[in-house]
Amino acid sequence: KFSTQCSFSDGKWRVWDSANQGWVATSAPCTRPPANTWQHLTFEYQRANGQAVFVAITVNGQRYSINQSFNPQAQSGSTSVGVHFEIDGNSTAQPYNVWIDEMTLSIW
Numbered sequence: 849k850f851s852t853q854c855s856f857s858d859g860k861w862r863v864w865d866s867a868n869q870g871w872v873a874t875s876a877p878c879t880r881p882p883a884n885t886w887q888h889l890t891f892e893y894q895r896a897n898g899q900a901v902f903v904a905i906t907v908n909g910q911r912y913s914i915n916q917s918f919n920p921q922a923q924s925g926s927t928s929v930g931v932h933f934e935i936d937g938n939s940t941a942q943p944y945n946v947w948i949d950e951m952t953l954s955i956w
Contacts, residue, residue, distance in 0.1 A: 849921070850893040850900055854878035863902040863914065866921035876905050876912035886949075 851864035853871065861876040881887045892903035899917040906912070931953050935946050 850891070850902065852891055852902070852905065856880050861905050861912070861914075863916055863918075865918045866900065867919040869921070872916065872918075874902070874905075874912070874914050874916065876907075876914060878907075 849864065849866050853862050853864075855862050855871075855873070855878060858873065859877055859879060860873045861878045862871040862873050864870075865872050888906075888908050890904075890906040892905075894901045894903055896917070898919070900920055901917045902914040904911055904913050904915075931951060933948060933951075935944075
């Protein structure tokens with residue numbers, strides 16, 4: 849499981865440590881994007897030596913090395929791969945819109 853989130857509250861990208869069930873801050877900055885603008889994001893992950901490796905995050909052409917590795921959480925069942933996009937509301941549940949265009953998952 850490779851989960852990544854932009855934490856507006858601390859201004860950093862965070863990655864998921866599956867074994868310890870918690871978010872871990874990175875040094876990559878993450879700021880709230882201006883309204884009505886497109887943002888181009890690329891996430892690089894790999895599996896190496898039995899660990900989930902968060903390699904890098906690229907935001908609008910600026911690449912930030914993450915290089916954090918975590919042991920996976922033991923799980924049986926499906927071997928499928930998928931992409932999940934989640935947006936959370938703020939404390940007052942103000943409405944907003946998000947558009948996703950040209951999402952691609954590449955595996956090799």
